[in-house]
Amino acid sequence: MVYSILGIVLLISFITDVRNRRILNIVTFPAMGVGLVYYTMTLGLKGFLFSGAGLLVGFTLLLIPYLLGGMGAGDVKLLAAIGALTGTSFVLHSFFYTALIGGIIGLFLILKRMSLWKYVTSPTYAVYALMNMKGLTINKESKLTYPYGVAITFGTLCAAFLGGVV
Template identity: 35%
Template sequence: MIEIDLFKSMRYALGLTAMVMAILFIFCYPTNIFILAASSYLFLICASDTLYSKIPNIFTLALIVIGLSTNIAISGLPGIMVSITGFTIGLSLLLIPFLMGGMGAGDVKALTALGTLLGPDITFQLFLYMGIIGGLLGLLFHLTNPGSRVQLRHYISSLKNAYLTRDFKSFSRPVNRSSNRFPYATAIAFGFFAQTFWGSLW
């Protein structure tokens, strides 16, 4: 019970931290429409992902519309290409992890929406930051998640049994427990804040 509470406490603490940082960025960059829109979106999806383990499509669709409209308003017709390219980059970068089962559809759509707003260059840098931060947070979450230990023991036992019996068809992966899912919206948010504050990784 203590371990489960630790996992949930960490989940809520990180989600709340991301939401507070989103508010700070909104107040620190009130004239930057890109940071303002992205921070507002990240506040909403972090709240939803932390509490309900889902990212509503209505938030994502709204940001796509805002991103496209903003780029057109600022750059004219070339802004359409900026948004389309950013959309494509955001989608393609997380498509393989999604197809492999390591990423939720909402997370993919979130980066896609941010790509529509931010364009391809910033989206790629955001992807790099969120990959690093997401890896660290994911490890932290798994170390505090009692279900991960059960899954790891199942994985090792199943692999050992398959090796000893030479019946590799009997090997089965651990069942993914969605109730203890790592809320990746926080990694996306921290990645965006890091990219905005520190700039490109190279």
């Protein structure tokens, strides 16, 4: 049951983040509540602590990037909801995969923004560019952003299907 709810939360959050660049409170807060209530009802105090610890760990992992302006509050609440539904160990694995996937997405976007993608896709062009050092500029005024809910969704799916590496 919990993983079905997690799947629905991830799907809705993925869609709303891609379309509107928002992860909705109406999705994340009920998911947190469901995790806390479900584990409390099935395991008592131990279940409440399991879910509560997952929620706090998920929230804490993205709090500093949020405070530094690197992501939105919805991303933080989504990882907290994942923690409430799955516990501490799973949310740590999810975070590891999320950071890895987020970094790869960010790298591709930076390469594209800097017009370096053509150098990566064509080895001959890369050698020419390195010899002449042209085309290596980036517009520093423009902020590079993307919906991080995409990385969180895929990171969580990797944790679910590939297991832990932490």
